[in-house]
Amino acid sequence: MSTLTSDRILERMMALHPKIIDLTLDRVWRLLDALGNPQNDLPPVIHIAGTNGKGSTLAMIRAGLEAAGHRCHAYTSPHLARFHERIRLNGELISEDHLTEVLDECHAVNGDAPITYFEITTCAALLAMARQPADYTLLEVGLGGRLDATNVIDRPALTVITPISMDHEHYLGDTLAAIAGEKAGILKRGVPCIVGPQADPAMEVIEAAAYRLGAPLLAHGQHWHATQEHGRLVYQDETGLRDLPLPNLPGHHQIENAGAALAVLRRLGAADVACEAAVSRAVWPARMQRLASGPLVDAAPEAEIWLDGGHNVAAGLALARHMAGLPSRPTHLVCGMLNTKDVAGFLRPLAGVADSLTAVSIPGEANTLPAETTALAARGVGMRAEIADTALDAVRRIAAQTPAARILVCGSLYLAGGILREHG
CATH class of the missing domain: 3.40.1190.10 (Mur-like, catalytic domain)
Structure with missing residues (x-):
């Protein structure tokens, strides 16, 4: 061999x-x-x-x-x-x-x-x-x-x-x-x-x-x-x-x-x-997966941290429906997407359930959508949006303002994969 x-x-x-x-x-x-x-x-x-x-x-x-x-x-x-x-x-x-x-x-x-x-x-x-x-x-x-x-x-x-x-x-x-x-x-x-x-x-x-x-x-x-x-x-x-x-x-x-x-x-x-x-008994990571440990959880110990790799319009609708059915809690998105996706279509249904969006670029991914572009698309569908260098920075910022927030990291399986690698 x-x-x-x-x-x-x-x-x-x-x-x-x-x-x-x-x-x-x-x-x-x-x-x-x-x-x-x-x-x-x-x-x-x-x-x-x-x-x-x-x-x-x-x-x-x-x-x-x-x-x-x-x-x-x-x-x-x-x-x-x-x-x-x-x-x-x-x-x-x-x-x-x-x-x-x-x-x-x-x-x-x-x-x-x-x-x-x-x-x-x-x-x-x-x-x-x-x-x-x-x-x-x-x-x-x-x-x-x-x-x-x-x-x-x-x-x-x-x-x-x-x-x-x-x-x-x-x-x-x-x-x-x-x-x-x-x-x-x-x-x-x-x-x-x-x-x-x-x-x-x-x-x-x-x-x-x-x-x-x-x-x-x-x-x-x-x-x-x-x-x-x-x-x-x-x-x-x-x-x-x-x-x-x-x-x-x-x-x-x-x-x-x-x-x-x-x-x-x-x-x-x-x-x-x-x-x-x-x-x-089915297990399928990064599909509305709640993280229980790792850097993001350590950065926001009072928050709920969720991870999902959905990235198209249907996924945005499914996520919005699920988030709307959860017990009331301030909800914030951390989102990174590829430049081949319908960003506005994905985000539009989520605008009704999220208080804000923090956009990130996907580390190491040549086809990432720049964070600025994702934020611009979010504002275009009525969301309050800003940018951060990394998902960890975004979570820290959200937790500093709203410690008990519900935070959903979403937009790409590539972003989700990076998060899971960091979480061991």
């Missing part, structure tokens, strides 16, 4: 293509073929696309399957603190030695041929998962679906499409229907698809694609329902009604994500113990 560390190999992989994103499957098929097509040797695959909720839904499916005694591989992106988070083998994060081995093997086989970072690392994940027995493989789409590097499974066990909204328009199209067409690209002939709540234009596209492929749909509002009633989650489908605890992942939107996860589990024949574990 190479003596290179995984970080050094990953740095070398970044140089293999001038673009971070270049949607096509040609390079992926070439490398997979050279590796012996490991994608054909995976345990049964559940393939998950969507704009929001992919990761949370996957986490709940995994929690349910593992509670039922099944072994699960999982591939997610992006990572927050360490690349290893992207690959789980039988429920455990891939080890440094194993990661280095498969990355080095893929790099050696690929040589200097052009391939994006996500494409070659996805091939490495598929290689690692194909070589270790398990009962299921959970694959999260990176971007879109039709041309995503994960879309190389001929016949998955199930596909899942979580709610679709406007995001990544430069790559996926500037209408909801166009984006839905890309997401629906994961549908496979004859393979059932679990569909979360969708706006009509997105649902029409999904239904048309499913009809062409003969792919049965199990859609929210038609084949399954998930609602909150009297502090419980009530799930109902053709097999009956289940009364379950509310998801341990905070936010009303997690009711719908839980519904999709439960629909998957019921389709797979999971028992009630799996359904309850799905909603009560």
Whole structure:
């Protein structure tokens, strides 16, 4: 095995293509073929696309399957603190030695041929998962679906499409229907698809694609329902009604994500113990995560410190709804975003629940939106806004003025990842 560390190999992989994103499957098929097509040797695959909720839904499916005694591989992106988070083998994060081995093997086989970072690392994940027995493989789409590097499974066990909204328009199209067409690209002939709540234009596209492929749909509002009633989650489908605890992942939107996860589990024949574990045991960092320790908490010991990586309009709406439902407390945002996002669209719904916003640039991120620009956008939607050098500086400033504040650090998974790295 190479003596290179995984970080050094990953740095070398970044140089293999001038673009971070270049949607096509040609390079992926070439490398997979050279590796012996490991994608054909995976345990049964559940393939998950969507704009929001992919990761949370996957986490709940995994929690349910593992509670039922099944072994699960999982591939997610992006990572927050360490690349290893992207690959789980039988429920455990891939080890440094194993990661280095498969990355080095893929790099050696690929040589200097052009391939994006996500494409070659996805091939490495598929290689690692194909070589270790398990009962299921959970694959999260990176971007879109039709041309995503994960879309190389001929016949998955199930596909899942979580709610679709406007995001990544430069790559996926500037209408909801166009984006839905890309997401629906994961549908496979004859393979059932679990569909979360969708706006009509997105649902029409999904239904048309499913009809062409003969792919049965199990859609929210038609084949399954998930609602909150009297502090419980009530799930109902053709097999009956289940009364379950509310998801341990905070936010009303997690009711719908839980519904999709439960629909998957019921389709797979999971028992009630799996359904309850799905909603009560799932862990998914930086999704309305309350921090309990670390520099930000130390800087504001009387405050509530929350962290969320949502970054599009739908995420802003979900965050605003959740924050509005919390017990009354002065609420302040610390926000850093990428320059590819609809900043005003994300912030507009939050203007009604936040007393102020402190904007920061994302450390070490070339595509960060300057803090001044974020603050200007916040003022444009009616928020009181200022800037700070870092999230820690922002929290200190807020805590000095309002010690018992509720502080939400938000706007980007890259900002959230930096915070989590600092918190160990």
